[in-house]
Amino acid sequence: MGRRPLALSRAALAHRGYRVLMRTLTLPVLGWLWLRGHKDAGYRERMGERLGFIDPTPASAGGLWIHAASVGEVQAARPLIAALRAEWPDHAITVSTQSPNGARTLHNHWGDAIQHVYAPIDTPGTAGRFLDRLQPSMLVLIEREIWPEWLRQCRERLIPVALVNARLSADSAASYERWRALMRPVWSQLAVVAAADAPSEAHYAALGVPPERLLHTGNLKFDQRDTPDDASRLPWLTRRAIVVAGSTHEGEESALITSWHELARQIPGALLILVPRHPERFDAVAQQLEEGGLSFVRRSRGETPADNTSVLLADTMGELTLWYLHASVCFIGGSLVPIGGHNALEAMACAKPVLFGPHTQHFQELYQDVETSGAGERVDSARLLMRTAAQWMRDKALLQRKGQLARDFVLRQQGSSQRSLEALRKVWAPICPPLLTPVLARDAGTQTVWHDPQQLAICDATVFQAPSIAGSALATGSGRGQAHRIALDSGEGVLRHYRRGGLMARLSPDRYLGRSPRDSRAMAEFTLLRRLRAWGLPVPAPVAARQQRAGWSYKADIVVAMIPQTRNVAQRLSEAPLPSDAWKALGAAIRAMHERQVFHADLNCHNLLLDAQGQAWIVDFDKCERRAGDSWKAQNLARLQRSLRKEQARRPGFQWDEAHWAVLLEGYRLDGPGTA
Template sequence: MAHRSYRLLMRALTLPVLSWLWLRGHKDAGYRERLGERLGFIDPTPASAGGLWIHAASVGEVQAARPLIAALRTEWPDHTITVSTQSPNGARTLRAHWGDAIQHVYAPIDTPGAAGRFLDRLQPSMLVLIEREIWPEWLCQCRQRLIPVALVNARLSADSAASYERWRALMRPVWAQLAVVAAADAPSEERYATLGVPRKHLLHTGNLKFDQRDTQEDAHSLPWLERRAVVVAGSTHEGEESALIASWHELARQIPGALLILVPRHPERFDAVAQELEEGGLSYVRRSRGETPIDSTSVLLADTMGELTLWYLHASVCFIGGSLVPIGGHNALEAMTCAKPVLFGPHTHHFQELYQDVEASGAGERIDSARLLMHTAAQWMRDKTLLQRKGQQARDFVLRQQGSSQRTLETLRQVWAPMHPPLLSPVSAQEAGAQTLWHDPQRITVCDAALFEAPSTNGSTLATGSGRGQAHRISLDLGEGVLRHYRRGGLMARLSPDRYLGRQARDSRAMAEFTLLRRMHAWGLPVPAPVAARQRRAGWGYTADIVVAMIPQTRNVAQCLSDAPLPDAAWRALGTAIRRLHDRQVFHADLNCHNLLINATGEAWIVDFDKCALRAGEAWKAQNLDRLLRSLRKEKERRNPFHWDESGWGALLLAYSGSGSAPAPRD
């Protein structure tokens, strides 16, 4: 009932949220970009299917995720990583760090339609949430699609924990669902445990921002800053800039030639801050215009995105914004990683434990006004020894607590196992008239319509499971492949033998099977590797073809039993192969003796995954085995000879149950 009520509320809020985004676009045009993605209408690259979805809401979360993304890129290819944000500032920060190497999308509104569409199009193997971005409908949709969810760099204040507790009925399934919660600090770990996250899923991995790497090579790229005393005010909010501008004259009198670098948090306020500088009578330049300070310049307005670390590297003293006004403060670690001492205001409740530790370490100091900030900064800058010592204390504070990204990576590795990410090979997509072609460039160098034309020689024909069409052996750059054309069965085959409804390539049968095979291959399951897929649009529908790698020296079970009985070892291999599929919740829509293969060494393989998918639950597994048993009994009636008896079935079930409980098939 609680979740149904939440769904109704979120659906009712959809139009107001979209209207709010449109209105925000008056100040920041980024809020009007790709509004359809907010409703789940994303168009991800085919190569990202089966990969990671990382959600980092805005600038702070993207910055926190940087060390983890860098660590993940050592194991996951770039084309498998997708990062979503809710703010355009977050998107700009992501782009500033990685350009187009990492796919970006805007996160969906938390409704069933938007979240479901998003997941069906992206098809991630895992969702990684940064800090505290917990949306009930997202997680509900992930549960239905068997997508594990991890919460990393997880922070939870006492106020936020109390708020979640008030929504206990809505949030209870969420806490039990989280595959892992990697807490940034010990108090957060305890609060999540109190809310209901199982202890075995909780770890204290530390704050990811301790692992941020400064770029010392940039420190000498701005010679006009090298000999000046610099105060950087990072991530400032409305009310803070005006207070800093009004107080700057006091520091300028004590430290001649000092420069204030103002870095407002939100781009839509850049012009307003420039107007405040005009009214304050300070000489200033704007970074966005390519202007550089001269000796008489008092303020550099850093009205660009993604350069905060650069300014911190050139700072003498750093002020962390959002703390002089009741915002709650921002993270001081980016500045401290650059070996800079920090000043901050009284409002730091978003990072209370962190700032307490910073004060205790001597690397930072709390001030209650802009005037005191200037006085303290001037005192530090006059005493070079003191300033250097505090900078070293800041650096040592960070170094003592590094390692979170590697601890988090190890934790996530256990969640995505047995996935082998490098096997999620790249996918090339191309349009050729009314055709959409996908292929794996590591297996074939050229993919065109000729690849999908059946060879003219009868010797190329292979047996198929359905009997509705033929599969053909074809030559590939590396070895051989199997070309299969999708055909209908039953009554529909008389009306439309090989045409299906739909227009979107990603939803076609060929691309759906290609995507599923790609993921199963990365899991190490006994299935053929996908090579290429084609959707060919025609009128109201489409036809489809797929090419997979040939599994050498294999015959299907029906062929084998036509010649001789299968040994118990072969039946056990088949039972183990089916169990491995079922353990990964792979539902085979047509599990029969034609789609099970045995090779020359007795290994078992499973093929033909048309209309197959990942499916929750357990009851369908017994039904899968029932279907296989019926196909064996049916072939026994149709073929003579056919060397099948029920004793082989017992060996198959015994091996199947070795990886778990075997569902008893019905007679």
């Protein structure tokens, strides 16, 4: 499934130029990541994933891909992921990040329950390889992570893309407008744009997002829940007056350190908790604290502030909410220097008043509303920040009132995660219900086995051994399939060994090039059948798949559940003509498959079955895939018609008549407008 580029219109000139640029930048980007690894070793981990060489769990195929670039986006996505987990199993959710800090934040929240991968560089080969291995049903982008090649590769693979908690400043909108030739296809492609605020909604509308796909859901960070139990984890902080400076940048720490002496004189015993935005700057900030003459301790060393300690350097990841819970006043970093500010909602959700600098263009509307509500105040300098913080902390009633205003502000605007979830549900519900069962994978030397534990409790090599008893072999049209009836835990199954046909069969009857299990024919068909079953298509349930490697080649087997009381169309026509209802049922089954854009590479009268109740079934999905467009559908039907004519020519008494084809096409068109 998705193993080859799909036939779309040729990329526009602007997009071809973008591809050249991104390919040129690939090596410099990898070099930059390696250099960043000097300060944060996480940038050197799993470098192959940046090129699309991911190894996701088999159960994640057909699930959701959520991309949250770094810490801020992961934090924003938390309420949405929590809501999604109520409807999607954990194994069907994959979150990608670009920074190791984002990966650590994800792990801090959910451990190994949610699969993490690093996002691919935006080139055709890398993005395509990533998607072919993950095979998601839907991509959910958090905030503004729009990569043109990702989007094009998703279009080719019929993967809908949603943009959630979408934020877009006027400057960013103007930048996109300058690159309209590159970005124009993106805006019409997005299935949902859930805007975080009204200005962002207006900017996306002006860029060309269709109005029926654009809605204002509010900011996801309003839905973040504080954790009151955490407030008692650090009793040595409960007796201190605390200013938390969260997500600070270069230039802000030095200004805060210089100005802290003034607040310390006014509020004896006060403690500054300094939380730099980027871990690679932790040591540099510690050096500034030493040079500033302030007594400090480092969280990463497990050090506890004494009564005379001035600063706690919070040089760890994923604990910002914990510090906000202990704060008296919070400063939101990135706003005293021209960064654009970070989101104040995490602090306000903890019922803490906030101070921020003049540079808040990334959240302009939010900060205006915060000022209007009285829950926060804008300051022009670190000195004024300390003066204002001291004033608030001296007046306990004022501090408490502002904290309550902050909490009320957040509570009034909650509900974004549920509104976003409802918008996403409307996209995924017609595509794939999230009822994906787990898959167990086992590697034993040169053998890899996947199986569905709901179909087969224990799967070992004996499952793939063809029975020696007479009558176990099943009819297959060409004789290549080597299909056998086998016993399963409940009912029967069909074991099929993959064999080549034509001239290649004389050179290598059952070996195929390749080593990756997930790219093998067995695992590809197993994965596709899982998706087709989730859609309710009339196909057999996949039970197990095996790849056996030898050097650079492999052999493969698949086991599917037996469909009771079925015979293929070739067998039925060898005995008697089919009634009209049977032909219509076959046409409707093919139509249902085509409606899901599934191309059957070997659609013939041997791979179409009819059961005792007249229900039509489709089997043998080796080398099949999803395809965009409609032109191939008529060719697929023509292949089936040729197989019927071929059998009529080679089998005396074969009960086929050309008039039957019109009846099949009638059934094909009953589900909707025909394409044949």
